[in-house]
Each structure stands twice: as structure tokens, then as C-alpha cells.
Amino acid sequence: MLIGQQPKDFLLSVEGLTVSFDGFKAVNDLSFYVDENEIRVIIGPNGAGKTTVLDLICGKTRATSGSIHFRDRDLTKMRENEIVQAGVGRKFQTPSIYDDLTVFENLEISFPRGRSVLGALTFKRDAEVRERVHEVAEMIFLKDRLAMRADLLSHGQKQWLEIGMLLIQDPELLMLDEPVAGMSVSERVKTAELLHRIIEGRSVLVIEHDMKFVEDIAHKVTVLHQGQILSEGTMDKVKNDPKVIEVYLGH
Amino acid sequence: MIENTRFASRSELVGIAALALLLVVVLPLTLDVFRLNLVGKYLTYAFVALGLVLCWGYGGILSLGQGVFFGLGGYCMAMFLKLEASSPENTKIQSTPGIPDFMDWNQITELPLFWQPFHSLTFTIAAIILVPGVFAFIIGAAMFKRRVGGTYFAIITQAIAAILTILIVGQQGYTGGINGMTDLRTLKGWDIRPDHAKVVLYFVCVACLFGCIFVAQLIRHSKLGRILVAMRDKEDRVRFSGYSVANFKIFAFCVAAVFAAIGGAMFALQVGFMSPSFVGIVPSIEMVIYAAVGGRLSILGAVYGTLLVNFAKTSFSESFPELWLFGLGGLFIAVVLAFPNGVAGLWSDYVQPRLVRLVTPRKAGWSAPNAVAEGAPAE
Structure with missing residues (x-):
């Protein structure tokens, strides 16, 4: 395995990560590394700890032990908003957007400027912001929905909006939790196309069950099972790993 | 709505102008000085309701304190006025002349150290803003940084209100105890008691209120206002948009506190006394009801709600003093259950669309939903 290499070569180094909820180890001594511009997909059966791993990286859940280094900073010691400002973006499994605000305002809030109290108070909706919002809205197929309240969007549109909110944040590491779940077939195709466009030039960590989609985008696949790595490598290698077939793909 | 102006939309400007007309022209012309002073007193509570709209309506932080x-704010102002009223000539019959009367009654022979700076009006005005602001900052930092929120926060603020009341009542020699600070007379030699002074103070109060409305509008229309709305709905998500939720909550809470303090100071000036009965749990909850009745998302609604409830209180409690509190409780329940957006919600849902249709009967494009969205854009 990769243990023993210099962590600083990687964008993200997760080492010995463990989290226990009342004695149950949802993630158990997990180590993995993500390169610059790498697209890594995490797969695994339900309850394998996939979402928990993302929660740990973005600071939503605190690790019991272990470390998560993003470049040279230890994310386990940072607050959520500091992790975002360091360049880690996260899309949640269920669309998580601001229902009471318009699509425009949702995107504007995610624009990485004026994040302090004073900054937010003096924030100006200038040409740069407007252009960027319109540009992203076009990418996420919501160009003509900008003035609409976000809770009136369809499920698929909400997912796109959240992807757009991430996009406008321009993170170096993008984490997506089941980005195509619950979408219609046509929405799925559009989303895949969208994701292909936004993953360029950054590292991406994706959780997904749709195997076709995984095969399509993954550079490397990590298979989790009961909070531990079962197998790791290219899609071909993982697909032919008897352990993986046993617990996951075979069923 | 995307290219929103920085301060207020057109219908909001009309609303502010209408309120100004009511408070600056209509009421002073139609009411006698006694009633006008009463309205002035009610308006001091509107400052609190205004703060609650920002903090509770927008930010989702319910403070019951x-x-x-x-x-x-009221006590800071009252301390200054009390010192001025306690000049050695005015208090020469006391065993220690030159100190407030209640201190003399409590065998205090020297002005306490923390009272000394209140000889200065400049210091007093700064204290009216800074003391509550800093206190709110400390409470806010202690609570929000630890992610205490919702009901727990409401209960803690209520406890603080109870503690402060007990403290004021208990430290009679320093605070005037349960009677409060009474017999306030002059402001820099200008008598605040006669009718013409009350009229002037009413207008000062209205001016301060519009100042606060202006600040509230600025906040609401800034990105900070939208972050507050976002936070109320999905606090966690805001963190993952890169914002420190605690800092924004502290800010909203501090602004609400400063507004309330300005109201308190205007109260002491207009009513001529300050007592712990405006500090404790019951008045704090009443102030939340004003905001709720007015519509907790409406800045102007807060003012109307306060006036409405207080007029009702004055007229009902004169005839049915025992029933009033039940009436107030019933009103709160009714508003929360039936009209969660209060008077402002009724206005923007029912009255405004009809008015718009009446004014522009031919323009089919001006449909009702548009009007609603204009009237309450942050909803």
C-alpha cells in the first residue's frame, strides 16, 4: 500500500482515521491518499462509512483519532467554515440549498468573497459577481430560473443548484455525495455531462452507486466495507477483486 | 428583484413614507400631549421589536430577554438624569447632599465609583450603546461559539432577564431597587417634564426610530441579511458555504441589543423614570409578542405590531385589568397559529394585492403573487 510515502506529495492524506459512535467504529483506521487532479470514487455497501468519511473531511463529524491533511493543514483541527475557506467543497446527499432565497441569491452566497461579518455587510453585487453567477447558472441549466425561489425547483434542479453553489466556491477538492441519486434518466445524463465539465482542474472525491457512472469518471476506486478499505485501485482491478465481488458487486 | 437597490424596494419606501406620515404628521396633529407621550412610550418598545425582527425573524435567534x-439602556440614561436631578441644592435636606435620594435612604454616603462617569452626557450616550452591545457580545460569544441555540438559548436569555431583575431589586442602594429611579427632571438643564418638552422628546424618539429602521433596512438588504435568512433555514449548510455561523449570530444579537437599549434610553427620557419592571421576564416576552403580532419578518410590521398591542393593552386593561394578560396570551397563540406572519403578512397577502388591483385595474401583468413577492421579498 501507499503508507510510508511523504504525505506532502498528495493533495489529501487521510491517515489512521477512526471515528467511533458509542463504541461502534463507523470508520476504522482508514488511510488513503488523493493526488492533485485525481478523481477518486468511493463505493461500498450501505453502512460502509462512505458518507461518514466525507463528514470527517469537511469537519461535520469530529474524528476520534487519526489525521486528515489537506496540503499541509490538518483538517481535524479546523472548523467547518475554515475548511471550506482552505479549499474543500462538499455536496450533500440530499439537496441542501437555501429554500427561502432565490437561485441567484443561493449562488451569490456561495461566491467566495465577503465571508466575514463586515465583508458580508459591505459586499457589493458588482459586475464580477453577476457575471460569475450568470455563467454558473448557465452551466447548471438554471439560467432562466435565477429569480425563482429555490424551494420551487424540482429535485433534480435543486441538485444542480447545489452543484452550482460548489462550483462558484471553486474548491480545490470537491466532494460529491451521490450526485445523481434520485434523478430521472434525462437529468442523469445532463448531470454526468455537467460533472465532467466541473471536475476539470481539481481533485474530486465522489460517492456513487451508479456503476456505469463510476466507470465513466473514476481514475481510482476505493471500496469501503465496515469502515475499512476492502480494495483500492483502478476500476478494472477493483472489479475483478474476489473480495469486492463477494461483499458488493456480486449481489 | 435580482438588481435590487441597496436600501429598500419601491413598495418598502412607500411603506416607510406612510409610517413617517403617521408618526410625524397625523398623530401629533390629532392627539393631545398626554396621548402623544403615550405613543412615544409605545414607540420605545418598537425599537426592541425592530431588533427582534432582525435577530429572531431573520436570524432565527429567539431571545426572551x-x-x-x-x-x-434605560438605566444608563436614568443614571445621568438622576445625577443631574440630585444636585447639592436639590438634595440639601438629605444627610448626604449631592447623591441620589435612594442612596441616601440606604445609608450610602458617597457616590459609588461606577456612577461617577455618568456625570458626563457624552459618556452616557456612549454607554447606552456600548454597555448592552458588549454584554450581548459576551452572551452571544459564550452561547453561539458553543453552538447553543434554539430553545436553550431562549431559556438562557430568560434566566439572564430574571437574574438582572433580582440584582437590580437586591442592590437597592445602587439602583433604586424595586421602585427604580424616579423623579428625573432635567437634561443638561432642560426640563423634560413640561408638555412642550414631551412633544420634542416624542420627535427625537421618532427620529431615532427611523434611524434604526434605516440601519435595519441596510442590514436586511446586504448580503448579511440574506445570510441570516439562510442560517435560519439551514444553519449547517451556511458553515459549508464558508461562513462562521456564530459570528453572524453574535452580530444580529448585538444589533438587536443596541436597538433595545436606544429604546430604553428614550423610555427613561419620555416617561421620566426607569424601573426593574421593564427588565424582567414578563416585559421581555411581551416584546416578543409585539414583534410576532406585527410580523416577525417585517421591519415596519414591528412598529405597527407594537402600537397595536399597546393600544389594545391600554384600552382593555382599563376596563378589564384581570383579563388583559389572558387576552395577550390568547393573542400570541392566535397569531402564531393562524397568522404566522402577523399583521404584515395579512397586509401583503390580502390588502396589498387588492389595493394594487384597485389602482391599476387594467394591467393584467400586475398579478397578486407579484405584489406579495414585492411586499415581502425575504419571505
Whole structure:
């Protein structure tokens, strides 16, 4: 395995990560590394700890032990908003957007400027912001929905909006939790196309069950099972790993 | 709505102008000085309701202890006025002339150290803003940084209101105890008691209120206002948009506290006394009801709600003093259950669309939903 290499070569180094909820180890001594511009997909059966791993990286859940280094900073010691400002973006499994605000305002809030109290108070909706919002809205197929309240969007549109909110944040590491779940077939195709466009030039960590989609985008696949790595490598290698077939793909 | 102006939309400007017309022209012309002074007193509570709209309506932080800040502002003002009223000539019959009468009654022979700076009006005005502001900052930092929120926060603010009341009542020699600070007379030699002074103070109060409305509008239309709305709905998500939720909550809470304090100071000036009965749990909850009745998302609604409930209180409690509190409780329940957006919600849902249709009967494009969206854009 990769243990023993210099962590600083990687964008993200997760080492010995463990989290226990009342004695149950949802993630158990997990180590993995993500390169610059790498697209890594995490797969695994339900309850394998996939979402928990993302929660740990973005600071939503605190690790019991272990470390998560993003470049040279230890994310386990940072607050959520500091992790975002360091360049880690996260899309949640269920669309998580601001229902009471318009699509425009949702995107504007995610624009990485004026994040302090004073900054937010003096924030100006200038040409740069407007252009960027319109540009992203076009990418996420919501160009003509900008003035609409976000809770009136369809499920698929909400997912796109959240992807757009991430996009406008321009993170170096993008984490997506089941980005195509619950979408219609046509929405799925559009989303895949969208994701292909936004993953360029950054590292991406994706959780997904749709195997076709995984095969399509993954550079490397990590298979989790009961909070531990079962197998790791290219899609071909993982697909032919008897352990993986046993617990996951075979069923 | 995307290219929103920075301060207010057109219908909001009309609303502010209408309120100004009512408070600056209609009421002073139609009411006698006694009633006008009463309205002025009600308006001091509107400052608190205004703060609650920002903090509770927009930010989702329910504080049941705004009386604390109203009281701190009021007491700061009252201390200055009391010192001026306690000149050695005015108090020469006391065993220690030159100190407030209640201190003399409590065998205090020297002005306490923390009273000394209140000889200065400049210091007093700064204290009216800073004391509640800093106190709110400390409470906010202690609570929000630890992610205490919702009901727990409401209960803690209520406890603080109770504690402050007990403290004021208990430290009679320093605070005037349960009677409060009475017999306030002059402001820099200008008598605040006669009718013409009351009229002037009414207008000062209205001017301060519009100042606060202006600040509230600026906040609401800034990105910070939208972050507050976002936070109320999905606090966690805001963190993952890169914002420190705690800092924004502290800010909203501090602004609400400063508004309340300005109201308290205007109260002491207009009513001529300050007592712990405006600090504790019951007045604090009443102030939340004003905001709820007015519509907790409406800045102007807060003012109307306060006036409405207080007029009702004055007229009902004169005829049915025992029933009033039940009436107030019933009103709160009714508003929360039936009209969660209060008077402002009724206005923008029912009255405004009809008015718009009446004014522009031919323009089919001006449909009702548009009007609603204009009237309450942040909803």
C-alpha cells in the first residue's frame, strides 16, 4: 500500500482515521491518499462509512483519532467554515440549498468573497459577481430560473443548484455525495455531462452507486466495507477483486 | 428583484413614507400631549421589536430577554438624569447632599465609583450603546461559539432577564431597587417634564426610530441579511458555504441589543423614570409578542405590531385589568397559529394585492403573487 510515502506529495492524506459512535467504529483506521487532479470514487455497501468519511473531511463529524491533511493543514483541527475557506467543497446527499432565497441569491452566497461579518455587510453585487453567477447558472441549466425561489425547483434542479453553489466556491477538492441519486434518466445524463465539465482542474472525491457512472469518471476506486478499505485501485482491478465481488458487486 | 437597490424596494419606501406620515404628521396633529407621550412610550418598545425582527425573524435567534438590554439602556440614561436631578441644592435636606435620594435612604454616603462617569452626557450616550452591545457580545460569544441555540438559548436569555431583575431589586442602594429611579427632571438643564418638552422628546424618539429602521433596512438588504435568512433555514449548510455561523449570530444579537437599549434610553427620557419592571421576564416576552403580532419578518410590521398591542393593552386593561394578560396570551397563540406572519403578512397577502388591483385595474401583468413577492421579498 501507499503508507510510508511523504504525505506532502498528495493533495489529501487521510491517515489512521477512526471515528467511533458509542463504541461502534463507523470508520476504522482508514488511510488513503488523493493526488492533485485525481478523481477518486468511493463505493461500498450501505453502512460502509462512505458518507461518514466525507463528514470527517469537511469537519461535520469530529474524528476520534487519526489525521486528515489537506496540503499541509490538518483538517481535524479546523472548523467547518475554515475548511471550506482552505479549499474543500462538499455536496450533500440530499439537496441542501437555501429554500427561502432565490437561485441567484443561493449562488451569490456561495461566491467566495465577503465571508466575514463586515465583508458580508459591505459586499457589493458588482459586475464580477453577476457575471460569475450568470455563467454558473448557465452551466447548471438554471439560467432562466435565477429569480425563482429555490424551494420551487424540482429535485433534480435543486441538485444542480447545489452543484452550482460548489462550483462558484471553486474548491480545490470537491466532494460529491451521490450526485445523481434520485434523478430521472434525462437529468442523469445532463448531470454526468455537467460533472465532467466541473471536475476539470481539481481533485474530486465522489460517492456513487451508479456503476456505469463510476466507470465513466473514476481514475481510482476505493471500496469501503465496515469502515475499512476492502480494495483500492483502478476500476478494472477493483472489479475483478474476489473480495469486492463477494461483499458488493456480486449481489 | 435580482438588481435590487441597496436600501429598500419601491413598495418598502412607500411603506416607510406612510409610517413617517403617521408618526410625524397625523398623530401629533390629532392627539393631545398626554396621548402623544403615550405613543412615544409605545414607540420605545418598537425599537426592541425592530431588533427582534432582525435577530429572531431573520436570524432565527429567539431571545426572551430583550428587556435586559432595554433596561441597560434605560438605566444608563436614568443614571445621568438622576445625577443631574440630585444636585447639592436639590438634595440639601438629605444627610448626604449631592447623591441620589435612594442612596441616601440606604445609608450610602458617597457616590459609588461606577456612577461617577455618568456625570458626563457624552459618556452616557456612549454607554447606552456600548454597555448592552458588549454584554450581548459576551452572551452571544459564550452561547453561539458553543453552538447553543434554539430553545436553550431562549431559556438562557430568560434566566439572564430574571437574574438582572433580582440584582437590580437586591442592590437597592445602587439602583433604586424595586421602585427604580424616579423623579428625573432635567437634561443638561432642560426640563423634560413640561408638555412642550414631551412633544420634542416624542420627535427625537421618532427620529431615532427611523434611524434604526434605516440601519435595519441596510442590514436586511446586504448580503448579511440574506445570510441570516439562510442560517435560519439551514444553519449547517451556511458553515459549508464558508461562513462562521456564530459570528453572524453574535452580530444580529448585538444589533438587536443596541436597538433595545436606544429604546430604553428614550423610555427613561419620555416617561421620566426607569424601573426593574421593564427588565424582567414578563416585559421581555411581551416584546416578543409585539414583534410576532406585527410580523416577525417585517421591519415596519414591528412598529405597527407594537402600537397595536399597546393600544389594545391600554384600552382593555382599563376596563378589564384581570383579563388583559389572558387576552395577550390568547393573542400570541392566535397569531402564531393562524397568522404566522402577523399583521404584515395579512397586509401583503390580502390588502396589498387588492389595493394594487384597485389602482391599476387594467394591467393584467400586475398579478397578486407579484405584489406579495414585492411586499415581502425575504419571505
